[in-house]
Amino acid sequence: MEAKAALATVLALMAACPLCQSTETRIRWTRLPDRLFRTTEERFDVGSCDACGTRFLSPMPPNERLAAYYPDGYWVGTEVGGEDAASKQRGLLEVYRRFVLRDHVRFVGRVVQGQRAGGKQVRVLDVGCGDGSFLQALGESDCVGMDLSLPALRAAGARGIRGLQATLGDGALLPQSFSLVTAFHFLEHVYPPEPVLASMRNLLRPDGDLVLQVPNVRSWQAWLLGRYWGGLDVPRHLIDYSDRSLIQLLERCGFQVVAVAHHCLRDNPTTLANSLVPGLYPPARIVRGGADHGLAAMLANLGYLAVTLACTPFALLESLFGRGASVMVHARPRS
Numbered sequence: 001m002e003a004k005a006a007l008a009t010v011l012a013l014m015a016a017c018p019l020c021q022s023t024e025t026r027i028r029w030t031r032l033p034d035r036l037f038r039t040t041e042e043r044f045d046v047g048s049c050d051a052c053g054t055r056f057l058s059p060m061p062p063n064e065r066l067a068a069y070y071p072d073g074y075w076v077g078t079e080v081g082g083e084d085a086a087s088k089q090r091g092l093l094e095v096y097r098r099f100v101l102r103d104h105v106r107f108v109g110r111v112v113q114g115q116r117a118g119g120k121q122v123r124v125l126d127v128g129c130g131d132g133s134f135l136q137a138l139g140e141s142d143c144v145g146m147d148l149s150l151p152a153l154r155a156a157g158a159r160g161i162r163g164l165q166a167t168l169g170d171g172a173l174l175p176q177s178f179s180l181v182t183a184f185h186f187l188e189h190v191y192p193p194e195p196v197l198a199s200m201r202n203l204l205r206p207d208g209d210l211v212l213q214v215p216n217v218r219s220w221q222a223w224l225l226g227r228y229w230g231g232l233d234v235p236r237h238l239i240d241y242s243d244r245s246l247i248q249l250l251e252r253c254g255f256q257v258v259a260v261a262h263h264c265l266r267d268n269p270t271t272l273a274n275s276l277v278p279g280l281y282p283p284a285r286i287v288r289g290g291a292d293h294g295l296a297a298m299l300a301n302l303g304y305l306a307v308t309l310a311c312t313p314f315a316l317l318e319s320l321f322g323r324g325a326s327v328m329v330h331a332r333p334r335s
């Protein structure tokens, strides 16, 4: 009887939601592959929590496996491959990136303006900064980009962004030294999230601001596409939040949510496009290695652009109804 009770306890613990600890969880999809970057032949099960709506890899891969799921050039796909092959694509992607970063810049720009209006000194940390294109577009002079990828930080440096190869937990930055911490499409890659949010809170001044963005499993496209939804990005996304579960997590970790946005021209149409034609996603094609050059590459890029444009009206519509494929949240530490 005791053994049975112990087994039941173990099973309950195994099945608990990694976010809210509810045991109202179930395996939603089994044997999902890495559709986008094809880093592994492994298959992964995705669980879901009936209590908070979160989805998650089940079981969570051990930490030492995670690096293998990130191909070289994951953050800066345009740097990978031969210089000649990449140069034209890099130019096109740069134009595209600048255009579609407008939503991030507008959302964060409002936060920065609020800080200036309140007489605060603006100092920005972007966690998981990648190639620094967001910080460059934001245009704040006192900013730091943090990432683990050296090629990404080199690319950020080429944009004039001061980069730091570090993680949040390693004490590389002074507590309370930033007025604003941003992290776009970062939180879904880490587990557990609570220490990460505690570190962010620690780096913020008490009157500072936090801006996070994650894919939203409560979006229409996630609901329609299920296991084929690109926002799951198995196995790199360990936890897939809904807008509601992200807000609950922030409140549990001592933040007060100030503003929420669902519209994002950079991420929402491409998430839908990646669901429908994962083989055409340009960074993944470059990372997978020079299978297409010249005319073939151009046609593939044009094909991807056409699909993305075709996905845009739907992405706009779901955002209008508060069901966008990503959610951006502005929060402040609760005093």
Ligand SMILES: [Zn+2]
Residues within 6 Å of the ligand: 017, 018, 019, 020, 021, 022, 049, 050, 051, 052, 053, 054
């Ligand atoms: Zn839950």
